[in-house]
Amino acid sequence: MDALDRQILAEVQLDGRLTITELAERVGLSVSPCHRRLRALEKSGAISGYRAHLDAEALGLQFEALVFVTMRGADRETVDAFEQAVVAVPQVVQAQRLFGDPDYLLRVVAADLAAFQGLYDDRLTTLPGVGRLSSTLVMKSLVANRPLPL
Numbered sequence: 001m002d003a004l005d006r007q008i009l010a011e012v013q014l015d016g017r018l019t020i021t022e023l024a025e026r027v028g029l030s031v032s033p034c035h036r037r038l039r040a041l042e043k044s045g046a047i048s049g050y051r052a053h054l055d056a057e058a059l060g061l062q063f064e065a066l067v068f069v070t071m072r073g074a075d076r077e078t079v080d081a082f083e084q085a086v087v088a089v090p091q092v093v094q095a096q097r098l099f100g101d102p103d104y105l106l107r108v109v110a111a112d113l114a115a116f117q118g119l120y121d122d123r124l125t126t127l128p129g130v131g132r133l134s135s136t137l138v139m140k141s142l143v144a145n146r147p148l149p150l
Helices: 003-014 020-027 031-044 076-087 113-122
Strands: 063-071 092-097 104-110 130-137
Touching: 003 020, 003 031, 020 031, 063 076, 063 113, 076 092, 076 104, 104 113
Parallel strands: none
Antiparallel strands: 063 104, 063 130, 092 104
C-alpha cells in the first residue's frame, strides 16, 4: 500500500458515494488506474464495505448507554453462546470483548429510558453466561464515526 492507496482510502472514508470519476479527480489519477486500485483495496479487505451513517436521534433513538458485562464463566461454549445472543440484539450497535474485568462492553441505543430499561431487564440480563451487568448513560458523544487515521 502506497501513499496513493492511502489517499484513495481517505477519500472513500469521507464519501463512499463518490463516482470513480470523482475519486480519480480527487486523487489525481485517470479513471482506469484509479478503478484498478480501488478494486484491489476492496479485494485485499482494506475496504470491507460501504454504508450510510444514520443519525440515531433523527430516527428516534435518543438514548445511549454503555453496558459492561462480567461473565460467570469463560469456557468456550458459554462465550460462544453469549456472543451469538448479543449479535441477535439489534439495539446493541457495538460489542467488544475486553481483556480483564469486565469481559465485554456493549454500546446500546434505545428510544428512551423506559425502552432501555425494558431491554436491560428482558434481554440483556437473560443473555447466556452473564454474571453481572453494569451500565452508564452517555451524556454526549464527542467523536463518532471518525475516519481511520491514514
